[in-house]
Amino acid sequence: MLAPALGALGAGIVTRVGRDFEQKYLDALKESGLDLTGLRTSGLHTTRFVNEYDAHGERTQRIEALAPPLRGEDYLPQHLNAGIVHFCPLTADEIHLSCFQAMRPTGALISLDVQGFLRESKIGPVELREWQDRDAVLRYVDVLKADHEEILVAMGEESEERAVERALSLGPRIVIVTRDRRGSSIFTRHGRVDIPAVLSERLVDETGAGDTYTVGFLLEYVRCGDVHRAGLFAATCASFNLEHVGPYVMPSRQQVEERMRKYL
Template sequence: MDAYDVAVVGHFSIDSIIIPSQLAPVKTLGGAVAYTSLTAQQLGCNVVVLSKVGDDFPQVYMRRLKRWGIDCSRVRRLESAQTTSFMLTYDEQLSNRSIKIVAIAPPLTTTDVAGAPESKVIHIAPIANEVTNEVAEQLRKKARTLSLDPQGLLRVFDSQGQVMLRPTHNMKILEMVDVYKSSIEEILVLTGKPDIASAIGVVHSFGVKLVLVTLSQEGVLLSTGEGVYRIPAYPNRRVVDPTGAGDVFIGGFIAEYIHKKDPVWCSCVGAAAASVALEHVGTSFRVGKAETYQRATWIYEKRIKQPHTL
């Protein structure tokens, strides 16, 4: 018997988001674990987070997470340490952003995850190189399905804290993974391939069953190994803040996938959930089931084409 539907692993962050619609930077709870866990919980999952924060992590964030139903009993608060923190600055069109790291929490260790509960899905979501292969190996033993967003494994920081992506020569973690999700930029950097079809093929070659690639306003690609589906983005009337949209997507995907649903439908739910989050700043969104499923049905019934070759 699995103790949880979903466990999400990685660092919370304290984000300062600068967007044109706001007069001042918005300080908010951040990190992929925040966006993914909140989405999965709001769509009915029993969720636990494994993370580390510093003594600067606002107590109001922890209270809010617990009030929302996230099990934070495995979040370690370290005295004399800082919480991973970022400053994100968007352009007028919200299509480009710069990311600067302000502080980094200590990495997760095998000791930190030794007591990880058995879960239907464990989603590994690092943001600043805090997860090692050894940690992933421990988690693999506790998960029916292991999901990965490699974003934080590809990041490097220059002397000013600016975030850049670099290839990793250690691809072993992919051998443990069932579901892979990243942006198109990240999968190209990870694999070193010049085109998306080749990059997806490389990820599948490690035994990954499902590959999900987010394309910003153009939606998501889902590759099952047998075919590729293009999942369009839901047409939002207004986009307020794109931060965490990919993490909300995978949270919505996982919330359906644990019920053994069709991956195409799971992707539609993920895309619908992301569209809801885009209309709010940071983690202030609430992904309601009724609205999410209504949007997902629109995507599924109106827009999904048969699998095609890239």
């Protein structure tokens, strides 16, 4: 929902939901201005997670339901005209390799949040797993996003530096490592840029902050080509996400620009 709020006309989603997907959520997606031609109802259940946070902000998760996976044939011709494609699987088997293969020839900037590929696709408490088709997927990816622990697990390394080096050697040209309230770092083959956490006016809910960060980064990077500015823009978008429950209140570009000005 962030993309339309920032003026990215034509932004849309490709996903599968079950027949249990509530109308109020569909209405919210329609009202956001997103293109929903890629939203397909298939099977009984929508993938559903329950997130619980303790007093220190540590999260525990449980999978309650799983939707059928996405495949390359789920993309319609209009989806192949996208300038940016961001994959954000919730579980390891949710997005088939054919999805990446379908989008690569389009010339789009392809982004991936690694998180879901490290989670077992089964009902119950979330369990980590080895990323089984890592090398095959990353050859199609331009921008890889992970938090500190995820990049270590995904790359099978004990240090962040070695993990990032490994990731960059497998295909991505940009690797983003987020650290919650400690900011983030953006790595390229030319070096590293550290991005501070941008302060929010209040802290209500952290769910979705990473997704908001990534979408903000991609939109601004394509617009200006500057990794540092795109990182600050992303962190500022994420700060607005923290102020509300759910993705229903998104900032305008003007609001983001005004808040990030003090960090430039």
